[in-house]
Amino acid sequence: MITNGTGKTVVRLHVNGEASDVMICSADTLLQTLREQLGLTGAKRACENGDCGACTVLINGEPMHSCLCLTIETINQPITTIESLRDSAIQQKFIEKWAIQCGFCTPGFILNCQALLNKHPDADDETIEEWLQSNLCRCTGYQEIKEAVKSLLPKGSAS
Amino acid sequence: MLENPWLSIGKPEQRIDAVEKAAGTVRYTADYSVPGLLHAKLATSTQAHAKIKAIDVSEAWKVPGVRAIVTGKMFPYHIGPILADRPPLAFEKVRYYGEPLAIVVADQEYMAKQAAQLIHVKYEPLPVVNSAREAFQTDAPLIHENSGKYMKIISNVYPVQGTNIGSHIKIRKGDFITAWENCDIKIKQTFSFNLSDHAALEPRCTRVEINPAGKVVVHSTTQSPFTIKKVLNQFFNIDVGNIIVHVPLIGGAFGGKGTVQLEPLAYLASKAVGGRMVKLEFTREEDLITAPGHIGLEATIALGANKAGKLMAGQYTYLIDSGAYTDQAAGITRAMALDCTGPYDIPNVWCDSYCMYTNHPYATSFRGYAHPELTFAVERTMDKLAHKLKLDPVELRKINAIKPGNSSPTSAVLNANNLGDVEKCIDQAKKLIDWDQGERLETADGKVKAKGISTFWKTSTTATNAQSGAVLKFEADGSVNLNCAAIELGQGSKTILAQMVAERLKMDIKKVHVTMEVNTQSDPHQWRTVASSTTFLAGRAVMNACDDAISQLKRTASIALQCSMEDLEVGGGRVYLKPSPEYGVKIQDIALGYKYPNGHAVEGQVVGHGRYIQRHLTPMDKDTGFGKPGPWWSVGTQAVEVEWDPADCSYKILKAVTVLDGGKIINPMTATQQMRGGMYLGLSFASQEGFIFDQNGTVLNPQLRTYQMVRFGEQPAEYIVDFIETPAADGPFGARGIGEYGVIGMAGALANALSTAAQVELNHLPLLPELIWKTRKESQA
Numbered sequence: 001m002i003t004n005g006t007g008k009t010v011v012r013l014h015v016n017g018e019a020s021d022v023m024i025c026s027a028d029t030l031l032q033t034l035r036e037q038l039g040l041t042g043a044k045r046a047c048e049n050g051d052c053g054a055c056t057v058l059i060n061g062e063p064m065h066s067c068l069c070l071t072i073e074t075i076n077q078p079i080t081t082i083e084s085l086r087d088s089a090i091q092q093k094f095i096e097k098w099a100i101q102c103g104f105c106t107p108g109f110i111l112n113c114q115a116l117l118n119k120h121p122d123a124d125d126e127t128i129e130e131w132l133q134s135n136l137c138r139c140t141g142y143q144e145i146k147e148a149v150k151s152l153l154p155k156g157s158a159s
Numbered sequence: 160m161l162e163n164p165w166l167s168i169g170k171p172e173q174r175i176d177a178v179e180k181a182a183g184t185v186r187y188t189a190d191y192s193v194p195g196l197l198h199a200k201l202a203t204s205t206q207a208h209a210k211i212k213a214i215d216v217s218e219a220w221k222v223p224g225v226r227a228i229v230t231g232k233m234f235p236y237h238i239g240p241i242l243a244d245r246p247p248l249a250f251e252k253v254r255y256y257g258e259p260l261a262i263v264v265a266d267q268e269y270m271a272k273q274a275a276q277l278i279h280v281k282y283e284p285l286p287v288v289n290s291a292r293e294a295f296q297t298d299a300p301l302i303h304e305n306s307g308k309y310m311k312i313i314s315n316v317y318p319v320q321g322t323n324i325g326s327h328i329k330i331r332k333g334d335f336i337t338a339w340e341n342c343d344i345k346i347k348q349t350f351s352f353n354l355s356d357h358a359a360l361e362p363r364c365t366r367v368e369i370n371p372a373g374k375v376v377v378h379s380t381t382q383s384p385f386t387i388k389k390v391l392n393q394f395f396n397i398d399v400g401n402i403i404v405h406v407p408l409i410g411g412a413f414g415g416k417g418t419v420q421l422e423p424l425a426y427l428a429s430k431a432v433g434g435r436m437v438k439l440e441f442t443r444e445e446d447l448i449t450a451p452g453h454i455g456l457e458a459t460i461a462l463g464a465n466k467a468g469k470l471m472a473g474q475y476t477y478l479i480d481s482g483a484y485t486d487q488a489a490g491i492t493r494a495m496a497l498d499c500t501g502p503y504d505i506p507n508v509w510c511d512s513y514c515m516y517t518n519h520p521y522a523t524s525f526r527g528y529a530h531p532e533l534t535f536a537v538e539r540t541m542d543k544l545a546h547k548l549k550l551d552p553v554e555l556r557k558i559n560a561i562k563p564g565n566s567s568p569t570s571a572v573l574n575a576n577n578l579g580d581v582e583k584c585i586d587q588a589k590k591l592i593d594w595d596q597g598e599r600l601e602t603a604d605g606k607v608k609a610k611g612i613s614t615f616w617k618t619s620t621t622a623t624n625a626q627s628g629a630v631l632k633f634e635a636d637g638s639v640n641l642n643c644a645a646i647e648l649g650q651g652s653k654t655i656l657a658q659m660v661a662e663r664l665k666m667d668i669k670k671v672h673v674t675m676e677v678n679t680q681s682d683p684h685q686w687r688t689v690a691s692s693t694t695f696l697a698g699r700a701v702m703n704a705c706d707d708a709i710s711q712l713k714r715t716a717s718i719a720l721q722c723s724m725e726d727l728e729v730g731g732g733r734v735y736l737k738p739s740p741e742y743g744v745k746i747q748d749i750a751l752g753y754k755y756p757n758g759h760a761v762e763g764q765v766v767g768h769g770r771y772i773q774r775h776l777t778p779m780d781k782d783t784g785f786g787k788p789g790p791w792w793s794v795g796t797q798a799v800e801v802e803w804d805p806a807d808c809s810y811k812i813l814k815a816v817t818v819l820d821g822g823k824i825i826n827p828m829t830a831t832q833q834m835r836g837g838m839y840l841g842l843s844f845a846s847q848e849g850f851i852f853d854q855n856g857t858v859l860n861p862q863l864r865t866y867q868m869v870r871f872g873e874q875p876a877e878y879i880v881d882f883i884e885t886p887a888a889d890g891p892f893g894a895r896g897i898g899e900y901g902v903i904g905m906a907g908a909l910a911n912a913l914s915t916a917a918q919v920e921l922n923h924l925p926l927l928p929e930l931i932w933k934t935r936k937e938s939q940a
């Protein structure tokens with residue numbers, strides 16, 4: 001049903017619990033589709049190379065770099081973006097712990113943290129580090145982000 | 160600490176932008192789209208230095224959807240903020256790898272990209288100048304053949320025709336030559352590091368359209384919207400009044416978005432398609448190397464002292480690698496000279512600061528504007544001198560700490576008002592890093608724990624007429640809107656300004672609404688959002704606007720309350736009689752004027768306005784540097800503790816300390832955020848960052864994967880931040896600037912700690928384990 005190259009096709013995505021029809025080329029990335037067709041601009045474009053995590057969304061609950069996913073690969077899979085985490089505990093913690101400055105890395109970080117909380121509620125420091133190394137922040141120095149996620153992970157050491 | 164007498168000042172008020180940012184709904188420049196928007200892409204140079212023989216665009220035109228292709232021949236002029244030496248699109252020759260050569264405008268981004276890749280350029284390679292030192296040699300190939308003919312935009316820039324010197328700034332204070340001869344102890348050290356990048360997470364982006372009436376509308380990721388207007392006026396002959404610049408929130412800048420690069424390109428692109436709206440968004444690769452980065456440096460410092468450790472003479476030679484164009488590096492060259500000594504009292508100073516053209520990507524301002532760089536060199540030299548004098552490094556710094564009554568290298572007089580307390584900062588940092596527990600300790604498992612310290616200062620080198628304005632408009636519910644062209648980059652300025660309004664009007668901060676976006680048509684003029692100047696300049700303007708609003712409120716209230724204005728006070732959302740506060744009127748009842756019971760109305764909306772302009776600043780004298788470059792000097796001391804492993808030379812940063820005297824701290828939490836973030840940036844720069852060039856001047860690491868920086872988990876295990884609050888009498892509520900300061904001493908402190916740990920002189924950045932290993936090998940040989 002999808003033609004190669006620049007031809008466009010309508011496909012159905014499942015984003016934030018809703019079914020949405022989008023028109024895509026086979027080469028479109030999920031990041032492009034979310035931003036340009038669904039107006040979900042919380043996923044940021046900052047490297048398009050899998051290096052910074054600013055474009056992170058959850059696909060089937062897994063944090064993924066949406067800049068490296070083709071939209072056609074995500075058909076029929078539940079996709080979660082920052083826009084659906086309104087008032088979540090992790091968002092509140094980012095605010096409370098002063099983990100936000102320019103805010104450009106924030107959606108990606110929050111989604112990655114949310115997935116970590118879901119998958120490893122007993123994560124230790126090492127696991128936290130391994131997970132969050134995929135996201136870059138140039139403003140905060142990471143301390144506050146660490147505090148935010150740790151405040152929801154009782155097993156992480158106190159600092 | 161004294162009890163806080165303030166309502167909002169000095170309190171950790173939550174950032175006014177935090178909720179929206181956490182929700183991911185804030186729209187940054189690249190998050191907006193409109194139907195019919197055209198997309199621009201650049202074709203960039205694959206050579207670092209070459210003549211352009213021909214540009215063939217015929218293949219590119221064949222790509223469907225292409226609307227226009229612009230090359231340098233269509234605008235063969237030079238632009239620039241200090242010296243107009245840079246063509247927006249290269250013509251005749253290219254001077255760095257990644258330089259813009261042509262713009263393609265197309266219906267879709269991928270079409271523009273495809274076409275840009277099909278532009279074929281024929282080059283005639285020229286010899287590449289690959290370092291500032293190479294550039295300085297008398298027989299070096301010339302990068303700019305006619306640098307003496309370029310237009311000077313500001314006065315303090317001195318290109319030397321027939322050389323690669325883009326500017327040369329001198330300090331001649333006291334009698335250096337005689338003093339040097341009489342010094343008991345002398346040392347000389349050389350330092351260097353390559354160009355690097357800001358790598359703000361948000362890549363630069365702009366949209367420009369030219370409407371049929373001739374209005375040029377720009378949306379951009381910029382710290383300097385009014386400079387965009389100036390540049391488009393100066394070089395493209397557009398009336399200033401016809402240019403409107405919109406700036407939404409910015410995803411980090413660190414100085415990198417302070418200069419003007421994309422907007423003229425997008426303007427040329429829009430012009431080529433009849434004024435339609437064109438978007439130009441840099442890829443990360445372009446953002447790293449096509450857009451301007453952070454200077455490189457080669458520095459030589461000679462310090463002379465008497466036996467007691469009092470500094471008598473200092474000589475500073477700075478060769479700044481500004482890359483292919485001077486841009487803000489010419490201003491950094493000046494800044495590096497005017498604070499060249501660091502916060503030390505040295506009566507005899509000789510400084511030559513050179514802005515050197517090389518075939519590297521060009522450099523612009525970077526958080527700290529010359530100060531992190533000069534501080535690295537100065538503080539390493541201070542440690543070395545302390546060893547030679549057999550003095551405690553902390554003691555040497557205290558002996559020489561600059562004080563009220565001394566003067567700066569440019570002979571600006573320092574007093575208790577314009578200078579923070581250096582000694583107090585040193586003492587406090589010393590305590591916080593447990594200096595007296597030992598500078599170097601070997602641990603049981605064969606590792607070494609070591610500490611390094613670094614003291615720094617910085618004035619806010621703005622234009623002598625840098626200014627800011629503020630407008631306060633009252634709403635019918637008694638709340639107030641603040642309009643001010645300070646840009647929110649993540650530093651929290653808008654929150655600070657809201658706190659000032661709340662304080663001055665004695666009202667709840669929730670009733671202060673700050674316009675987050677900046678619009679140059681509706682906001683008053685603001686110089687730029689750089690140089691840690693916003694709290695001071697915009698803060699003073701905001702206070703001024705509050706006073707204006709208060710007098711209007713009192714005037715309307717005096718009519719309503721039938722009393723004189725002098726008897727009234729504003730606070731708690733009311734205007735009331737001082738002697739009997741229960742007698743008053745709510746602001747909401749007079750915000751839009753007062754209505755008598757019979758329906759007649761007077762006065763109208765309360766609209767306060769205020770402004771502030773720098774006072775008594777001067778340019779520097781060409782031969783001696785004499786002048787007053789900035790309004791005040793914030794000062795600080797930083798320290799780092801590392802755990803270093805002699806087995807493989809790797810290390811961990813255990814602790815990083817900052818003690819800053821930035822005057823009164825308006826918001827201790829945003830200030831701490833600023834310090835931590837600055838410390839991170841400084842440590843990342845010092846430990847990992849830098850472009851890697853091959854012999855052709857090609858950047859080998861133009862991606863975030865290969866351009867290394869400190870990631871989560873590599874940050875210091877502990878950040879310790881403290882403030883000394885020596886008030887500045889003319890700062891708003893006693894505040895000076897603090898935005899850049901967390902960065903400044905970090906490279907020096909880390910290099911000192913690691914030099915102590917490894918017992919070698921580490922005088923180059925970045926401080927990779929490999930460098931430490933190599934330096935040890937060499938010193939053992």
Ligand code: FES
Nearest residue numbers: 047048050053067
């Ligand atoms: S934009 Fe996807 S990882 Fe950077």
Ligand code: FES
Nearest residue numbers: 102105137138139
């Ligand atoms: S808050 Fe700016 S990049 Fe993280």
